[in-house]
Amino acid sequence: MEKIDNLDKKILSIVSKDARLPFKDVAAECGVSRAAVHQRVQRLIAADIITGSGFNVNPKSIGYSTCTYVGITLERGSMYKDVVRRLELIPEVVECHFTTGPYTMMVKLFARDNEQLMQLLNGQLQEIPGVMATETLISLEQSIKREIPVHFDDIEE
Secondary structure, rough: OOOOHHHHHHHHHHHHOOOOOHHHHHHHHHHHOOOHHHHHHHHHHOOOOOOOOOOOOOOHOOOOEEEEEEEEOOHHHHHHHHHHHHOOOOOOEEEEEEEOOOOEEEEEEEEEEEHHHHHHHHHHHHHHOOOEEEEEEEEOOOOOOOOOOOOOOOOOO
């Protein structure tokens, strides 16, 4: 893993709270040049320490009112990668995790309504070879969404 120092940690702490903050403002807060911040951020991106900086679109604003978590049980755990390849073809699937516990994998997806959700479940997810069973949990409200905070004592130098 890439070594990061206190300046990297300070930059990470700042940009993880607001990725749109101009580098000149980050530089001023860190006491370094804008070029130094730019170089550090580019290095952190290349090292896969910073993994994104896009805008988040509110799914409800574009017609996706139902957020759903689906626990999927596979015939064999070794089928996971093949199933993931099929799930990648379903645009409404926004997350997929290989899990421990009662499910082989957990998927997060968005549907426009219950009718589309039913079609996604019955017509797509359950039709994937290797999927034995699904259990659907509909999210009624998202109360917390945030990035993990970066503290100076989190990362060893």
